[in-house]
Amino acid sequence: MITLVFFIFLAIYSNYLGKIVEKFKIPSLIGMMIAGVLIGPHGFNKTPELALSFAPVLKDIALVIVLFIGGLGIGADQIKKIGRPAVLLSIIPATLEGFAVAYLSMLFLNFTFIQGAILGFIIAAVSPAVLIPSMVSLIDKNIGQKKSIPQLLLVGASADDTIAITLFTSFLAVYFQKIDGGSFDIKTQLLLIPISIVLSLFMGWIVAFIGKKYFLNIRNPKLKIAIIFTLCMGLRFIENRYHFSLYNSLLTIMSLGFFIRYYSGEGYKEVHGGMNSIWKYGKIYLFTFVGMAINPALVGGYFFIGLIILFFSLSIRSLGVLIALVGTELTYKERLFCVIAYLPKATVQSAKSGIPLQMGVAGGEVMQAIAILSVLITAPLGAIGINSTYKNLLKDS
Template sequence: MYLIITFIFLIFLTFFSNFLGVLFEKIKLPSLIGMMVAGFILGPFGFDKTPELILKISPILKDTALVTVLFIGGLGIGFDQVKKIGRPAILLSIVPATLEGFAIAYLSTIFLNFSFVQGAILGFIIAAVSPAVLIPSMVKLIDKNIGQKKSIPQLLLVGASADDTIAITLFTTFLAIYFQKIEGIEFDLKSQLIVIPVSIIFSIFIGWAISLLGKYTYLKKDNHIIKIFLSFSCCLLLRFVENKYHFELYNSLLSIISFGFFIRFYDKNGYKDIQAGMNRIWKYGKIYLFTFVGMAINPALVGGYFLIGLTILFYSLSIRSIGVLLSLIGTDLTFKERLFCVIAYLPKATVQSAKAGIPLQMGVAGGEIMQAIAILSVLITAPLGAIGINSTYKELLKHS
């Protein structure tokens, strides 16, 4: 009986979240905000009507949706476009997140009386751009053929996928530094920083190796349903391995997006069928992704740190925006196109929702403050970035 009630609720959640998404689109706001609102209303910090089983499986559903949109993002990137965006994409993956993370570390010593290491733990939770918000928006622009002449959506797709690797690696690095300092153990920062480029290269290599295997097996088949099923299964497997084993040198998000890129490269004629199939999955996947992100938002938690958090975010996002502009020096982008890139790099949601509670769970001093400010960053920047992208792309980017 409990399973039947849970299943009925899941159907209701799908319709209710989709309804609010459409409603928000009617008032010229991104549908994802409506879906997040739906999640908050039904979730534990709203009316608390969500069955326990759904809350338990929500990380799986959210991960599946995230995997879907990352794979679609990879399929949207052509080899010729990568040659165009190489240097700025690398800089976008490193400079904004690094500058913002260290800016928050410094600001935390002033506003929160944290040590620099505590501040860096918070900084690199917040510093990651949200693939859940940015990637669907860029996929939509690719479908509409907007910004394609200069491959701007692809530039942001590639930069954002590696940006998360930088932020998450530095987050775990400073967590390790914190605990080793408590235990009186010396920490070798240089060796830890070497992990970042190695992790990026290794993760891309994994995506390439799996796609190469596909080239000589199922990609040869004419049946596009088999291609979609096996490609998506590979993506889910890549994500499962990271969630299960937590290898230090492996970032599944980057592997999945590179897997999509190489699938497109190896299956030049058939990749569009795979892309179309994944788009049909994403139609429902996005509902669960943003609804469950909304369920993680606890407004009561952020109330006591609202003004301090807002001040830190104002300065850190300003520093991040400078980092984006520095990364684009030497490109042929116009002022308007650079401004769009700044806006697109604002939103935070998935990484912050997933990592916000870790310092508190691990017993880091000030962990509850870190959780509050990380959730505040989602509340402010996810709508800000989504509305910004949605309302400015027609004005700032050219139709190709």
């Protein structure tokens, strides 16, 4: 009962802080993250242990919903426009940033290249928690639709995470193989990345294809939404429970949304409305619990070195975004918006920052500090940047 009361209080409290920061032209999600930091274990520590144990589930529910909504926002005709640049956006920025951090870590932190790459590919992932809700909001406002810019960023960001996490896992394995005197085939791991993406997309199509026969024609909208929601959570559970290296549940869920829209015709709007109703509450818990996972105290003495590394790595990442957009019809303003939208980091960094330290990687405490610093700097930078520039940069898009 106490936990239930706390969750009700948390929703009111976080939503209120979100409303306050909005008055200063700052996105509400920043207020919700601040609310999480303040009330969480690294702030005033007023969150019950039982409530913290529910945090991963609630974050997953919210993330699953917004990714599914993101998939629903992509039409088949738009895929033709965004195909090539979306693929390049998923590969080039994260890869360049990850290896840039690896090199910078050798210069400033006295890391080996492998240690630096472990840190680099924690930092390299763009945050779906920040970027995807912002793009969904632009789709709802019909902004950037002539050139499908929000859809382009949605697709690119969802696959970007697959690449960053796979390379993080790979370099972590290389590190321990070197310690044990064994060998590790990095080429095989790189080959697994496109296989993982294709397999995850295929899974989304299979579920939607089955749905075409069995549940997409259900007339009761609440029942249909309940079935789809359960399937989405089931797809997420498979990854959380079994950790298949070739399966990215978040990419699968987004592709499921896309294929359900494809098979449902105009009927997808009914599903979209129902999921949006859930997301209104889910986003509060998502950003609040992301905030709870942030420990500003860890940054400590690595603030200035971390700031230098992030400045250069984000510059390289931004260059990667511009390279990925070469040959598109986007104006320089639209390209600048894409650069800004690709800055925020939060979800992956909060989840992965402590892993090297827990596993005994040398320099793990430094990696954790700089990964957390990347969240503290880029989450507000990206969110505020998107919110304050889209009206001007996407004015005619």
